[in-house]
Amino acid sequence: MNVQTFRRLFLDYFRAHGHAIIGSARLIPDHDPSALFTTAGMHPLVPFLLGEPHPAGRRLANCQKCLRTNDIAEVGDDVHLTFFEMLGNWSLGDYWKAESIQFSYRFLTERMGLEPDRLYITCFAGDDTALRDDEAAEAWQALGILNERIIFLPKADNWWGPVGATGPCGPDTEMFYDMNPDGPKGESPATNPKRFWEVWNNVFMQYDQQADGRLERLPMQAVDTGLGLDRALAILQGVPSPYETDLFAPIVESIRSLASDPQPFAVRVIADHIRAATFVLAEGIRPGNVDQPYVARRLIRRAIRYGRTIGIAGHFLPDLAGTVVDLFAEAYPELEQQRQQIATALDEEESRFQRTLVHGERACARIIERRQQEGQTTLAGEEVFHLYETYGFPAELTQELAEQEGLAVDLAGFQTAYAEHQAQSQQAAAGRFRGGLAERRPETTRYHTATHLLHEALRRVLGPHVEQRGSNITVERMRFDFAHEAKLSDEEIHAVETLVNEQIERDLPVTWNEMSLEEARESGAIGLFEERYGERVKVYTIGDFSKEICGGPHVEQTGELGRFQITKEEAVGAGVRRIRAVLR
Secondary structure (H helix, E strand, O other): OOHHHHHHHHHHHHHHOOOEEOOOOOOOOEOOOOOOOOOOOOHHHHHHHOOOOOOOOOEEEEEEEEEOOOOHHHOOOOOOOOEEEEEEEEEEOOOOHHHHHHHHHHHHHHHOOOOHHHEEEEEEOOOOOOOOOHHHHHHHHHOOOOHHHEEEEOHHHHEEOOOOOOEEEEEEEEEEEEOOOOOOOOOOOOOOOOOEEEEEEEEEEEEEEOOOOOEEEEEEEEEEEEEEHHHHHHHHOOOOOHHHOOOOHHHHHHHHHHOOOOOHHHHHHHHHHHHHHHHHHOOOOOOOOOHHHHHHHHHHHHHHHHHHHOOOOOOOHHHHHHHHHHHHOOOOOHHHHOHHHHHHHHHHHHHHHHHHHHHHHHHHHHHHHHHHHOOOOEEOHHHHHHHHHHHOOOHHHHHHHHHHOOOEEOHHHHHHHHHHHHHHHHHHHHHHOOOOOOOOOHHHHHHHHHHHHHHHHHHHHHOOOOOEEEEEEOOOOEEEEEEOOOOOOHHHHHHHHHHHHHHHHOOOEEEEEEEEHHHHHHOOOEOOOHHHOOOEEEEEEEOOOEEEEOOOOOOOEHHHOOOEEEEEEEEEEOOEEEEEEEEO
């Protein structure tokens, strides 16, 4: 079964069980400062999981493109990926645990043909705040799963949420497939994760965590599930990892043909990173030094570095990206639309990185020379990390150059410095990207509404070519990215700011109507993110000024917004500008 057939199999199965099929949301989260990328299928649906009515109904399913970089160092093994596709189904106050588990079990065994005896299940073990999830376990038992293959684990393993300190959360049940049924008896997903692959996770949002840690029952219970397409396809196609499936095989073959020494781990890293980078660049992101542009740069330069270790010479990423586009354009047409822009961005970044490597080699040579003059025999780990952090200079290349001059390298010290840097970055990110879609405070609602006014004002001042590329909202400010080539003049910024404030002063009503996608288009609504909503959408209208497809939340009158002020306007990539603004 190829990947196109498998995607259709999943969506057709849930369509037959009353689920509306919605499209994939963008890889860049809309209005969510808690994450740089969409990391799971539920991410774009948080407002609806919190009770906002979804225009497509109470049963939903889709295939969502996702990206995670927290395990980037593990990429190249059998299971870890940065970019992946998540198949999922949701119940928004409709069916509950038993029916959700039945859907999953029957798809795995009847549609995918997995052997029931090789399925292992984990459920929440309970603690002093919530009872053990016997309801989920009993649903599995009713389907014939033996008690010995149902494992109860703590919150660290079988609990989702809340996103922040408070909010929706609940137990989950996870499905694992035994990839080595002839292996030692007594092993389980808790003891050998390499043997037991997680294939599906069903989250049951039934609690609202309070500030004091107490859990209260939610008025609307929701189910959120995620089935990793890449791993599931590897199981279906009988191969040891996703890299041997038709999702990766053409990319891997292209890399092998370019390399003089195609070491498997390096080939996998390059294949993963060029796939992920291609999808990020297709969002209009260009390599840079902060946020999503930084991730794009890191993926690209990591791919180049690994390419160098296996003997790939010259610029090679644009051609590989073309292979990625060919593989995925049918499912994600935006890749084909951005094909040339992706290739150009990769070519420019390869040139930029080659110049950086030249500077790094010179800096490395100076350090080696100083250490030799001092009579030292080893380069310290901190020095190796300085070259890596400042110039993107690979540790293995530093080692190679140092050994040529008779010096050893403290690689253990480098790993320690690298781990400390990662920990600091994660702490900084945790503080910076607070809030998110789950934090529905009055302040974030005001800023969300203001993005509609800003969007329309930009179109009226700069022209109808302006399209939203993303936004980031906290309780303190808003950030709005949009398509436009030139830097805004002071006059244009003033005109946009004035136009927004005029609409606020008019105290316009904010209303919404549910309609079909075609009706929304005919009404003149802007629908930049319409693909995530399905055939029925919500259209929010602000007086006679703005009409846009959106999921909410919004204020009732623009007079609630206060004074709008643009604090900064800047470029964030080729053809993409960013406005930062506050409401006083």
